Amino acid sequence: MPRLPPALRLRPLDREVARLAVPAFAALVAEPVFLLVDSAVVGSLGVVPLAGLGIAGTLLTTAVGVFVFLAYATTAAVARRLGAGDLPAALRQGVDGMWLALGLGVVVAAAAWPAARPLALGLGASPEVADAATSYLRASLPGLPAMLVVLAATGVLRGLQDTRTPLVVAVTGALANIPLTVVLTLGPGPFPALGITGSGLATSTAQLAMASALAVVVARGARRHGVGLRPGGAGVLRSGRDGVPLLVRTLTLRAAILLTTGAAARSGDTALAAHQVVVTIWSALALGLDALAIAGQALTGKTLGAGDVAGTRDVLRRLVGWGVVLGLLSGGLVLVARTHVAPLFSADEGVRTAIAAALVVVALAQPLASYVFVLDGVLIGAGDGRYLAAAGLAGLAVYAPLVVAVVVWAPTGTAGLVWLWVAFAGGFMAVRALTLGLRARRDAWVVVGAVR
Template sequence: MPPLRPTSGPRQKTDAAHSGRRSTGRRHDREILALALPAFGALVAEPLFLMADSAIVGHLGTPQLAGLGIAAALLTTGVNVFVFLAYATTAAVARRVGAQDLPAAIRQGMDGIWLALALGLAVLAVVYPLAPTLVDAFGASATASPHAVTYLRISLFGIPAMLVVLAATGVLRGLQNTRTPLYVAIAGFTANAVLNVVLVYGVGLGIAGSAWGTVLAQCGMAAVYLGVVVRGARRHGASLRPDAAGIRACARAGAPLLVRTLSLRAVLLIATAVAAGLGDASIAAHQITLTLWSLLAFALDAIAIAGQAIIGRYLGADDAAGARAACRRMVQWGIASGVVLGLLVLLARPLILPLFTSDPGVHAVLMPALLVVALTQPVAGVVFVLDGVLMGAGDGPYLAWAMLAVLVVFAPVALAVPTLGGGLAALWWTIAGLMMTTRLVTLWVRARSGRWVVTGAVRV
């Protein structure tokens, strides 16, 4: 009789360990895909609002389109500043979900929504009388200025709704639901397009009709979100009343992310100012490159959003090992996504150039800038993922200080590009190379330290 083999030895244990890791990896893959794909769709749908408005208003005339461009820049900047409403709410709600306390999760979300409403009303009250001054600060022409003021003032009535949408989106993401935001975004875009056509041309309101159409669509989106959250609150017995202490807690959690966002906006503004000083061809190519870079960021940000929801849930469930494993898997996703996106940009460069412009001068400076974007996408993939992981962990104060450090490193180098004789490619090496690599270092050091792994339903 041949000798019996041991039932478990080093080989079998190793195989079991590999099998366990593969199983865990597949589970994380399913979670990431289930959250990231709908989130990507919702992110892409958001810029379509402005594209629809531009296409419809553009047929009214050049002054109207110019006015829309100025007002839209102000509105986009204003809304983006408050994106922390979504990020902070996602992390806080996901922790409560991990702790299996759905009533507290929805209560936390309601605090974020009340904060969003208060901030939206404050923005409306402050900016409305300042609309002409803000438009003039952008150097609007005498023909475009009245249209910009009209569009801006009407659109301000939609700001409270848009901030509520941000906060409510964070609630649903924290509840591991990214499908509803996708459906609402698609419905909102469709309603916006239809209302714009009807009010601009059918009713004859001109650019004011475009603004009112967008406001109505935004209010409709906010109403749908509130309906979903209110039904959840009633189902789980969560209070809908504003809680001063909870609202203050949301504001404190969001303040560091506001600093992070403002620092990032400062980086982009400095880059655009430097590009403008390099000449018309360079600023035109810079705008095209920045547009493409932003589009690529939507794909990577979708993984980051999945990271916020998943990491928050694991930490809320006191599962530190699960959070670390999910972080490692998402970093792998970030690298792979960055490589794929970079290759797509490299292959698509000959198609991108004629799509945006036929000017050979712009082509000459655009091609090297696109090469920089392509080569640095794997770095961007890891940066976005780790940013999402730390947001999901509620590590806002570190993110704020890290982004301020990035700004300090980036600003003098970028401002020195023209002095040193560099062109647009050199500027983009400072943006996609230096700035993103500095972010990678700060985020990687934090992720490796493990200090972000703070478990519990509430980060203390």
Template sequence: MLRLAVPAFLALVAEPLFLLADSAIVGHLGTASLAGLGVASAVLLTAANIFVFLAYGTTAVVARRTGAHDEKGALAAGIDGMWLALLLGLVATAVLVAFAQPLIELFGASDAAVTEAVIYLRISAFGIPAMLLVLAAMGVLRGLQDTRTPMVAAIAGFAANGVLSFVLVHPVGLGIAGAAWGTVIAQLGMALALGGVVVRGARRLGVSLTLHGRGVLSAAGDGIPLLIRTLALRAVLLVTTWVAAGLGEPQLAAHQVAMTVWTALAFALDALAIAGQAITGKALGAGDVRGVRLATATMVRWGVWFGVILTVLIVALHRVIPLGFSSDPQVQAALAAALLIVAAGQPVAGVAFVLDGVLIGAGDARWLALAQIGFLLAYLPMIWLLQASGVTGTTGLVWLWVAFGLFMAIRAAGLHWRARGDDWLVTGATR
């Protein structure tokens, strides 16, 4: 578990640092730029993360076939997933470039923030095909029990992104557009590196690299339940950002950084979920139900304690972190308050992420899709009550994060109930 989780942790922490770096760099351009980055990031991450099944679904399929000693079949499924990633990425880019303005305006941000957001989104959209290829390639490698290669690629990509964004934003003077171009270039480099590793492995085993319509359609069909699950989860995040946009520009800027910090912590906790996907898929492929139960119990305990450590860390730094993202006192005060709520929810988030990963690794995607829709429906009344109360400013932002924390608690409870049963423990090379 540690052999898989530690490299996955470093890789996943590096990924949200793309946005953390952009937030720190763009934040010093002004509050409007930081608020615009927050709205654009919500749209961009939604466009990319609704296709996260390219990583998660591929990990489960490849891991099962690896456990059943069918490495050639595992890589063939991985190649189909990468073709699907490229095709979906091209479609997503076209849609975002064409509809960037109306999508951004849906959030109701200020005119200045909308202008900055549209610039960032239209440029960043060109990096989505590379972003999705990275997801698919990472899924293949994780399924093959290799989390070290994705770690190296992610760290190198983050380093390149930080340097490029800073140079293009400040010395070159491109403003928020420079941050977008820096991220696009770094993502392209990661896609070429990780894709090359998978292609070399496929060639070694004689796996065809050409596009096979039936294989791509099969990968797409298998991913539909995970797509629904992810859309429901992204709807929660989008609704949260939409509410934050109505609390005031300083509060929206603070929410952008708070959500970016939460995402970074989520990816850190998700390292155990990645290990859970790979271990669960491989063990079920080999018929080892007892091993799955033991690994799940261990990883849940680790998730709770890791969450406690993150809680202590964020509480200790909740007044320091805002200084690195904005010089606006209102933004700093709102962010410090929101970070305390973010910190309090980390142990519960640890349980939710681990069990989500275990069930994905088991291929229990249909239940996850229905459950996530239920979790979304439970969250919407809380948002309605917050809106009806008319509370705004920093107080409104704090209550918004309290509602989001309750959503995570409901999600963790539902996943725990499912994991206690036996219906998801299906063995064999395919589910």
């Protein structure tokens, strides 16, 4: 039997990547289940509650998504200290990161409570829909600090090279949310029906339980190694400082998507409806790439903490290779399935045509996207947040005039949507690929030791 070429043979590093990436992917897939369950149950209440959930869900996921740096920065910092052989310091950094998450969550929840209805109206909701959105948001806001603690605690465990525990907690929370949502929303039997408010309370309750479970795991590890659980002022401030560049990076990604959506709206209702489906598929494909990036964060931080530059470079090369393979496979799948996928989302022929056409661009962009995602994860693991923020701003600076050009010169409808996605892939994503690729080739980001 012929032997595989060396580049295709499985190595111990590949098994380590799979050990981290596969559970991370499953946990990422479990997260959207919360809103899917809420949508299914609240949808039975009528159009207004479901529309209110759509507005509230957008606001809530945006608020949580902005603070994803709590997971990423914590993963990198904890992994570095672990690699340096200082597990107590790794746990200390993790505990401080969780305290930062709790503090930020309390502040954001307190600010969002009075702003809930104005925010819903600002997104174009009718007064009735805004009332429903406000009810859901205010019921779920007590769980917002818990959501951010879940991010930070997940980052701690990823930094400790454990992605299985967050998976178990994510899946358990998603499953527990199903009966909670049904009972609190619909009120079967002796239970009172709380409507959309009950759905928000169920989400809040599940998130509080998840945060508690993860906090217990981290606290046990901390106590086992003599690490106190009280917040350290310097450590909390350091966690916040390390997270600011990653916050800027995240905001540039969200701004690019918002620009794309706004431009799609100018191409007409058909293009906007198709764009919503296409961006959802793009986000779903990103889950697999995110899992590789998470493995990159954990492994890069660990190898740099241990002073293993050769190992860090090996991680980079291997992850880029697997990322491109995954991008080619997912892109090929989208290319083949696009005409079969479109009818699943709309009965309108124009929308179907626009979806299928735009998915050609999405398919062709997958290898490029995988390259960007993997490099992003490796550089996050290296603690290179300032450069990532600058790269995101550069991508946005190039993409914004491209969007304007598409709006001004491109035709509306399907053609306009296709050109918009060409601009996104060939502008924003291409600039990020160029800037991150140039960075990865150099040594400025390869800083060894427990602290960058």
